Amino acid sequence: METSDDLQSRWWQLEAKLLERFGKKPDMETILFLIGIQELGDIRKKFTKEQKQDLMHVAVCSLFAQSGYYEIEKVDEDGWPHFKQLKALPTMSLHDQENFLKDHILLYFEQSGF
Numbered sequence: 001m002e003t004s005d006d007l008q009s010r011w012w013q014l015e016a017k018l019l020e021r022f023g024k025k026p027d028m029e030t031i032l033f034l035i036g037i038q039e040l041g042d043i044r045k046k047f048t049k050e051q052k053q054d055l056m057h058v059a060v061c062s063l064f065a066q067s068g069y070y071e072i073e074k075v076d077e078d079g080w081p082h083f084k085q086l087k088a089l090p091t092m093s094l095h096d097q098e099n100f101l102k103d104h105i106l107l108y109f110e111q112s113g114f
Contacts, residue, residue: 028101031105036056036062039059063107069087070083070084071086
């Protein structure tokens with residue numbers, strides 16, 4: 001339980017930093033969207049609904065690439081990264097999936113110096 005408590009504490013700290021930075025507490029989808037934009041490197045005013053979904057997919061693949069689940073296969077002519085899965089993600093409960101994702105998000109922000 002201690003590990004879970006530490007994860008939750010670090011998550012709240014990240015949320016507080018993001019709230020301070022953007023003036024609004026982001027939900028998980030928003031955080032994934034931000035990571036996707038960062039990974040794409042394209043800061044534009046508007047994205048289509050499909051592009052927003054694609055950005056969240058880029059974020060998830062980028063996050064799990066940190067643990068060797070994915071790697072970038074190519075970057076297309078529009079600058080979008082495409083990933084290939086290297087190994088299956090572990091089977092886990094919904095709660096554990098959320099914590100697994102949170103842990104990778106925290107690692108991402110720690111490595112980026114945020």
